[in-house]
Amino acid sequence: MLARAAGLDETQAEKVLFATAMHDVGKIGIRDGILLKPGKLAPEEFEAMKAHTTIGADIIGDHPSELLTLARQIAIGHHERWDGSGYPNGEKGEDIPIESRIAAICDVFDALLSERPYKKAWPVDEAVDLIRESAGRHFDPRLVELFLELVPEILALHEQYPDEEDFADLG
Numbered sequence: 001m002l003a004r005a006a007g008l009d010e011t012q013a014e015k016v017l018f019a020t021a022m023h024d025v026g027k028i029g030i031r032d033g034i035l036l037k038p039g040k041l042a043p044e045e046f047e048a049m050k051a052h053t054t055i056g057a058d059i060i061g062d063h064p065s066e067l068l069t070l071a072r073q074i075a076i077g078h079h080e081r082w083d084g085s086g087y088p089n090g091e092k093g094e095d096i097p098i099e100s101r102i103a104a105i106c107d108v109f110d111a112l113l114s115e116r117p118y119k120k121a122w123p124v125d126e127a128v129d130l131i132r133e134s135a136g137r138h139f140d141p142r143l144v145e146l147f148l149e150l151v152p153e154i155l156a157l158h159e160q161y162p163d164e165e166d167f168a169d170l171g
């Protein structure tokens with residue numbers, strides 16, 4: 001939805017949909033003790049966690065396939081931030097490919113609405129507020145504007161795909 005709203009054509013928007021599904025594949029390479037930790041990560045644990053972006057890119061590899069090329073780009077780019085404070089490369093603004101900027105917003109919003117070992121699911125209003133407040137710092141401000149217009153449709157979609165299990169079952 002956000003890719004379409006940002007002006008990507010239908011084919012590219014569909015590629016974003018499928019490529020984004022692979023954004024965290026690199027977490028395979030992160031210890032469960034870090035992934036499932038019920039509290040805040042220690043600085044060295046957070047450093048280790050950051051590697052899921054580059055590990056993901058390595059797992060996906062270099063392919064002629066446009067979908068896998070995009071998946072690799074999103075795996076490495078979804079934690080970059082508009083103001084340059086993200087990781088792994090500290091890229092800034094439009095140097096971050098638009099597909100990765102789109103994935104960044106959707107990933108954070110989905111994470112906020114989901115229960116995690118270290119947090120409860122946030123109420124929708126608070127999650128929307130955080131996205132709004134992060135415009136121009138974490139997120140591309142133009143994409144945030146489009147996202148905010150889409151919130152009712154996004155929430156309807158979110159309700160269609162509820163989280164099936166909590167993390168306790170995966171431990």
Ligand SMILES: [Fe+2]
Nearest residue numbers: 023024078079
């Ligand atoms: Fe991630």
